[in-house]
Amino acid sequence: xxxxxxxxxxxxxxxxxxxxxxxxxxxxxxxxxxxxxxxxxxxxxxxxxxxxxxxxxxxxxxxxxxxxxxxxxxxxxxxxxxxxxxxxxxxxxxxxxxxxxxxxxxxxxxxxxxxxxxxxxxxxxxxxxxxxxxxxxxxxxxxxxxxxxxxxxxxxxxxxxxxxxxxxxxxxxxxxxxxxxxxxxxxxxxxxxxxxxxxxxxxxxxxxxxxxxxxxxxxxxxxxxxxxxxxxxxxxxxxxxxxxxxxxxxxxxxxxxxxxxxxxxxxxxxxxxxxxxxxxxxxxxxxxxxxxxxxxxxxxxxxxxxxxxxxxxxxxxxxxxxxxxxxxxxxxxxxxxxxxxxxxxxxxxx
Amino acid sequence: xxxxxxxxxxxxxxxxxxxxxxxxxxxxxxxxxxxxxxxxxxxxxxxxxxxxxxxxxxxxxxxxxxxxxxxxxxxxxxxxxxxxxxxxxxxxxxxxxxxxxxxxxxxxxxxxxxxxxxxxxxxxxxxxxxxxxxxxxxxxxxxxxxxxxxxxxxxxxxxxxxxxxxxxxxxxxxxxxxxxxxxxxxxxxxxxxxxxxxxxxxxxxxxxxxxxxxxxxxxxxxxxxxxxxxxxxxxxxxxxxxxxxxxxxxxxxxxxxxxxxxxxxxxxxxxxxxxxxxxxxxxxxxxxxxxxxxxxxxxxxxxxxx
Numbered sequence: 001x002x003x004x005x006x007x008x009x010x011x012x013x014x015x016x017x018x019x020x021x022x023x024x025x026x027x028x029x030x031x032x033x034x035x036x037x038x039x040x041x042x043x044x045x046x047x048x049x050x051x052x053x054x055x056x057x058x059x060x061x062x063x064x065x066x067x068x069x070x071x072x073x074x075x076x077x078x079x080x081x082x083x084x085x086x087x088x089x090x091x092x093x094x095x096x097x098x099x100x101x102x103x104x105x106x107x108x109x110x111x112x113x114x115x116x117x118x119x120x121x122x123x124x125x126x127x128x129x130x131x132x133x134x135x136x137x138x139x140x141x142x143x144x145x146x147x148x149x150x151x152x153x154x155x156x157x158x159x160x161x162x163x164x165x166x167x168x169x170x171x172x173x174x175x176x177x178x179x180x181x182x183x184x185x186x187x188x189x190x191x192x193x194x195x196x197x198x199x200x201x202x203x204x205x206x207x208x209x210x211x212x213x214x215x216x217x218x219x220x221x222x223x224x225x226x227x228x229x230x231x232x233x234x235x236x237x238x239x240x241x242x243x244x245x246x247x248x249x250x251x252x253x254x255x256x257x258x259x260x261x262x263x264x265x266x267x268x269x270x271x272x273x274x275x276x277x278x279x280x281x282x283x284x285x286x287x288x289x290x291x292x293x294x295x296x297x298x299x300x301x302x303x304x305x306x307x308x309x310x311x312x313x314x315x316x317x318x319x320x321x322x323x324x325x326x327x328x329x330x331x332x333x334x335x336x337x338x339x340x341x342x343x344x345x346x347x348x349x350x
Numbered sequence: 351x352x353x354x355x356x357x358x359x360x361x362x363x364x365x366x367x368x369x370x371x372x373x374x375x376x377x378x379x380x381x382x383x384x385x386x387x388x389x390x391x392x393x394x395x396x397x398x399x400x401x402x403x404x405x406x407x408x409x410x411x412x413x414x415x416x417x418x419x420x421x422x423x424x425x426x427x428x429x430x431x432x433x434x435x436x437x438x439x440x441x442x443x444x445x446x447x448x449x450x451x452x453x454x455x456x457x458x459x460x461x462x463x464x465x466x467x468x469x470x471x472x473x474x475x476x477x478x479x480x481x482x483x484x485x486x487x488x489x490x491x492x493x494x495x496x497x498x499x500x501x502x503x504x505x506x507x508x509x510x511x512x513x514x515x516x517x518x519x520x521x522x523x524x525x526x527x528x529x530x531x532x533x534x535x536x537x538x539x540x541x542x543x544x545x546x547x548x549x550x551x552x553x554x555x556x557x558x559x560x561x562x563x564x565x566x567x568x569x570x571x572x573x574x575x576x577x578x579x580x581x582x583x584x585x586x587x588x589x590x591x592x593x594x595x596x597x598x599x600x601x602x603x604x605x606x607x608x609x610x611x612x613x614x615x616x617x618x619x620x621x622x623x624x625x626x627x628x629x630x631x632x633x634x635x636x637x638x639x640x641x642x643x644x645x646x647x648x649x650x651x652x653x654x655x656x
Contacts (some may be wrong), residue, residue, distance in 0.1 A: 021520055025418070027431075041437070042384070042404075042405060042435070042437060042624070042628065043437075043625070043628045043629075044408060044437040044438075044440050044628065045437050045438040045439070045440040045626075046437075046628060047383055047440065047628065047632060048378050048379055048383075048440050049375075050376060050406045050629065050631070050632045051375070051378050051632060052371040052372070053371075053377050054632065055370065055371045056371050056373045057564070060370060062367075065565065065612055080367055081365070083364075083365050112365075114364070114366075114367055114368040115368025117367060117368045117370055119370075121366050135557070142592060143641055144385070158481075159357060160647075160648050160651045160652060162644070164640050167370070170492070207411060210433075243380070263498070268483075289608050301365075301366065302366065305365060305366045305367050305369075306366040306369045307368075307369075307373065308373075309367060309369075309370050309373060310373035310374050310377060311377075318486060320487065322485060325485075326483050329483055
């Protein structure tokens with residue numbers, strides 16, 4: 001059997017031996033006879049069921065980053081989203097710890113399971129963001145972290161002997177917390193989102209929304225949406241990645257009406273009308289986190305987890321990661337060198 | 351069958367990511383599925399008929415069967431036909447790669463070079479695309495499965511069968527199929543199957559290995575998997591004709607002594623072959639990607655250059 005390089009004098013003979021395959025154009029299936037298809041069922045739809053089963057078995061990774069000034073309720077919100085103590089603050093840190101002098105990146109991983117599906121959730125917190133006197137360029141460590149994860153993935157992908165399932169530490173979703181001032185976005189908000197919306201999926205949320213009345217909320221949201229548009233900030237779900245009309249219709253509604261989600265988080269339960277609900281107790285009433293008339297937490301949760309989780313991952317992989325990769329391929333003439341195991345060959349995939 | 355409904359969303363403590371498989375489902379249905387199947391075997395073993403029967407389609411409508419004189423000069427061709435099949439909203443884009451001319455020549459020494467080159471070319475093309483800049487629309491033309499047709503007229507594998515399978519078993523998933531099974535009685539089939547399995551082992555040929563059913567699958571599925579594994583290599587009969595049997599129209603072959611029904615499990619293993627293919631389509635793709643392609647890729651990169 002032939003395997004090695006072919007000498008030139010045999011090339012002519014080889015090319016005769018290997019003619020271009022005659023590609024016939026794709027034809028839609030024609031029934032064999034009248035109603036022949038009704039006589040048979042092949043079972044192609046079961047393939048999709050197999051894929052579903054497999055997704056359930058292998059489980060999946062999800063990496064969510066939270067960015068915003070301290071005190072905006074980021075850790076509480078993440079705990080509320082995943083109904084577990086998954087944030088940095090729940091993992092042994094002191095609640096009264098000092099604000100760090102620079103932006104730190106802290107990633108905490110948890111495995112949570114539901115309905116037979118295992119999720120390896122990583123919450124990436126960014127304490128120190130926006131908290132300094134001089135906050136210039138405080139997004140840089142964050143952008144650096146995000147790109148480092150792309151680089152890690154890329155390195156593994158170009159390896160000669162690569163892992164079957166490349167561990168995915170890339171940030172799939174970045175929740176950006178907007179302070180509920182009621183006025184407008186702050187310059188730092190704009191700067192951050194301008195830079196980072198190009199490398200990661202940003203979902204802006206209005207934090208501690210229980211400090212605004214319904215009218216104030218509606219006005220503030222409109223103003224924020226306008227500002228984002230005027231500044232050309234494409235938050236997730238980005239218009240240009242809508243795959244078809246169905247997606248566009250669904251996402252337009254979210255983009256133009258629901259976002260940014262005005263949320264309240266809580267990990268405390270209270271009894272309301274005979275039910276146990278997550279909420280915040282005040283002298284003037286209990287704010288129910290999952291009550292849509294009180295705040296939009298449930299919308300955020302459904303959006304991120306129940307409907308767009310897979311899409312967040314796909315946009316990260318197919319768009320943001322590919323953009324990073326293309327840039328790397330063009331810069332400096334190529335990809336990173338091989339790992340220590342294959343040092344002898346000293347060549348990469350390109 | 352509806353995808354499993356997730357538990358009552360209002361259950362306290364319910365987050366909702368258990369819905370992820372449904373999200374994946376929805377995207378997969380939209381995207382559809384691609385699969386490339388290669389068929390290899392001597393002329394006249396019923397390959398085209400079998401493919402048509404498997405997918406209830408007519409992939410070869412304008413076929414002209416060449417005579418022996420024409421066959422003398424012919425080398426092995428590679429012909430790829432693509433058909434789009436939709437069932438219950440799920441789209442499958444199936445490419446069947448045919449290899450007419452295989453085994454026809456008087457001297458068959460070179461007849462599998464073309465085929466191996468084709469398989470390698472698809473790997474090469476995929477490797478090239480995967481390493482390129484624009485990866486959004488990579489087309490996967492790699493051969494996911496090869497049905498190898500064994501003649502029922504012999505006493506087992508022929509030397510060509512052995513040589514060919516050994517040449518491609520590290521490049522593609524081989525599923526051996528005994529064609530035209532209606533020329534054999536049930537006893538003869540069992541004997542032939544055993545003989546072929548023995549010879550496969552003797553020569554160290556690696557055929558596609560059905561994975562065992564997982565422990566959490568239901569008993570029916572486990573039993574089905576056991577049955578499928580025990581029936582390899584499958585003895586099949588194909589037919590493009592509908593014959594009326596007991597008031598029903600079935601695919602079959604009409605003989606003076608009776609009708610051989612293609613989809614009757616007591617007559618042949620056709621349904622088993624189809625079930626195996628459909629329930630393992632994803633696994634066949636995965637083994638191609640994770641084993642055969644990765645082997646090709648690491649060999650190729652070690653050799654270096656483009």
